[in-house]
Amino acid sequence: xxxxxxxxxxxxxxxxxxxxxxxxxxxxxxxxxxxxxxxxxxxxxxxxxxxxxxxxxxxxxxxxxxxxxxxxxxxxxxxxxxxxxxxxxxxxxxxxxxxxxxxxxxxxxxxxxxxxxxxxxxxxxxxxxxxxxxxxxxxxxxxxxxxxxxxxxxxxxxxxxxxxxxxxxxxxxxxxxxxxxxxxxxxxxxxxxxxxxxxxxxxxxxxxxxxxxxxxxxxxxxxxxxxxxxxxxxxxxxxxxxxxxxxxxxxxxxxxxxxxxxxxx
Ligand code: PTJ
Numbered sequence: 082x083x084x085x086x087x088x089x090x091x092x093x094x095x096x097x098x099x100x101x102x103x104x105x106x107x108x109x110x111x112x113x114x115x116x117x118x119x120x121x122x123x124x125x126x127x128x129x130x131x132x133x134x135x136x137x138x139x140x141x142x143x144x145x146x147x148x149x150x151x152x153x154x155x156x157x158x159x160x161x162x163x164x165x166x167x168x169x170x171x172x173x174x175x176x177x178x179x180x181x182x183x184x185x186x187x188x189x190x191x192x193x194x195x196x197x198x199x200x201x202x203x204x205x206x207x208x209x210x211x212x213x214x215x216x217x218x219x220x221x222x223x224x225x226x227x228x229x230x231x232x233x234x235x236x237x238x239x240x241x242x243x244x245x246x247x248x249x250x251x252x253x254x255x256x257x258x259x260x261x262x263x264x265x266x267x268x269x270x271x272x273x274x275x276x277x278x279x280x281x282x283x284x285x286x287x288x289x290x291x292x293x294x295x296x297x298x299x300x301x302x303x304x305x306x307x308x309x310x311x312x313x314x315x316x317x318x319x320x321x322x323x324x325x326x327x328x329x330x331x332x333x334x335x336x337x338x339x340x341x342x343x344x345x346x
């Protein structure tokens with residue numbers, strides 16, 4: 082990574098994540114739009130408190146169970162997650178027997194190949210969706226995301242789409258697929274439309290998801306089905322919005338009473 086972040090900086094973790102994306106942009110895997118998307122994510126992470134909540138952990142458990150139950154699960158990789166969590170993507174693919182497919186909002190400029198190379202360096206053996214292998218089309222999507230691999234997203238029953246745009250989420254749900262996402266914004270169309278939404282930073286959620294899959298791997302199908310059955314995305318999203326609301330109300334009250342709220346910037 083080009084930029085060294087001082088461990089003493091009060092926002093060192095956040096700056097390190099930013100540096101990973103800046104590096105991803107420099108080596109041609111993250112798009113300009115990916116940088117904007119990250120800025121939005123950062124803002125919501127600030128509001129959530131930059132930690133994984135119990136609410137997110139519940140969604141992670143449901144996501145892990147759902148991936149283990151799927152007959153044909155696919156993990157859709159874009160330019161942001163390839164820059165932020167390449168090792169965890171490959172680890173998850175191995176642990177839950179999920180196929181990796183590169184699927185981009187904006188193709189071209191060698192991005193797919195650059196992402197495939199990062200995934201291979203992280204240990205991936207098979208990567209779908211590269212070049213001509215993305216020969217099938219999902220209707221109703223305007224962006225390059227419509228191009229999918231006939232061995233992957235096209236026939237998948239469950240698609241994990243960390244950081245996704247609303248159009249494709251909607252199209253995948255309409256096709257009857259189970260859609261799992263990670264999105265820091267509980268109000269986004271993707272968060273609202275998905276089957277399971279993990280409201281957390283992908284950098285924190287992915288290692289936990291890998292760990293949870295490993296923990297649940299030997300559970301019976303009945304036990305896994307029960308985990309999925311008791312999870313309600315509507316309820317979880319409502320709670321995630323409530324968590325932000327409660328936190329902001331508490332911080333505002335602290336400011337009023339003691340003038341000593343949390344550090345900004
Ligand atoms: O690489 P590409 O071309 O496939 O494009 C990828 C992006 C992410 C640019 C594309 O899918 C896109 O435009 O997505 P959106 O519509 O901007 O949505 C991204 C969502 O992810 C937003 O709701 C952000 O708040 C959220 N987000 C951003 N960074 C993170 C995040 N959620 C979790 N963890 C993050 N680090």
